[in-house]
Amino acid sequence: MATVTTSSVEVSQSSTRGTILITGASAGVGMEAAKVLMKDGWHVVAAVRNVEKGRRALGDQAEVMECDLANFDSVVKFAKEFKKRYNKLDRLVLNAGVYIRTKTPTIDGLDETWQSNFLSHFLLTMLLLPVIRAADNPAVIMLSSVSHRLVEPYSLGEHMGKPEGYTKEQVYYGSKYSMTVFAFELARLTGLRTVAANPGGVDSDIWRERSWFLRCLSATAFLTAREGAQTTIVACNDPLADKYLSPYPVVQCCGSFIAIMTDLVVPRFMLYFYKKFKWALGPDAKHLRTRVGYRARDPKAWGYVWEEATKILSSKVKPEVWAEAMKNLDDARVNNEANAES
Secondary structure, X not given: OOEEEOOOOEEEHHHOOOEEEEEOOOOHHHHHHHHHHHHOOOEEEEEEOOHHHHXXXXXXXXXXXXXXXXXXXXXXXXXXXXHHHOOOOOEEEEOOOOOOOOOOOOOOOOOHHHHHHHHHHHHHHHHHHHHHHOOOOOEEEEEOOHHHHHOOHHHHHHHOOOOOOOOHHHXXXXXXXXXXXXXXXXXXXXXXXXXXXXXXXXXXXXXHHOOHHHHHHHHHHOEOHHHHOHHXXXXXXXXXXXXXEEEEEOXXXXXXXXXXXXXXXXXXXXXXXXXXXXXXOOOOOOOEEOOOOHHHOOHHHHHHHHHHHHHHHHHHOOHHHHHHHHHHHXXXXXXXXXXXXX
8 A cells, every 4th residue: 555644644545536636726616626526535735836825725634735836946846846755646637827917027037827827737747747647547637718719829929928018818818728728739649638627607816806897797697616616526536528628518509609608697597507407517527518619629729839838938947857848748649659559
């Protein structure tokens, strides 16, 4: 029986369903998902900026580790420490997300929303690939958003990571589009099961930075964080869940406008009726919407976003760190190609 001992918790890995790492699990959707997944028998590691806040939110059952996604050195340090403590990772949940209105660059000289929401998650995933691939039937879950439907993908290279010259809406939407297609391209390259999990319109801390109208709307019509966590929970628990999940029933005929209205204007009221008819929030993914926006279905766009991210990261992180990340990716690609041929 493999046992991992840490400063806060001793974990018998064989006595749980496995280990889940969740970024940004000290509040909102990430915190609610962590609480449910712990009850479901998973050992949760929470990667958070504020360790004390994380411990207050999750108690003693979760292991809380420091990881500041606005600082690449912190991400690298966290990945090294995680791999010292764990030899496999069953689920990686890239949940953390911010909406920063100020344009002060991070210590790495990048826009904080871009770095925290996407670029650091990209780097973290590459560094953790060996322990992810060591698990049986692992999965990587990326938090998506209905706003991915509003993005023109081939313009992202013009402002990815840049702290000036673009609206914060463009930056936030772009980061969420990038997370969505990151899931698809990672699956294509490595063969891993990946899920872009859209929580729906959720009343979260992100809306505190928005207009008074949107703050009022979020407080009255949006889903609670617990309801928004359902797509993440399903993605972790259901081994058949993949690609894209949204917390509303299958409505494949609607266009982008209707889908956005569904997620952002009437989600709580619609969800009430869906629950009544037992169409949503079940134990598996079969009744959840699985159709992603058409701009995110283009494999060329997946590769384009991936290439733009690697350009930035290769210039911002230490050469030896980037070499390790790319070696991990190459190993995963070679293994995936070998499996496809066999």
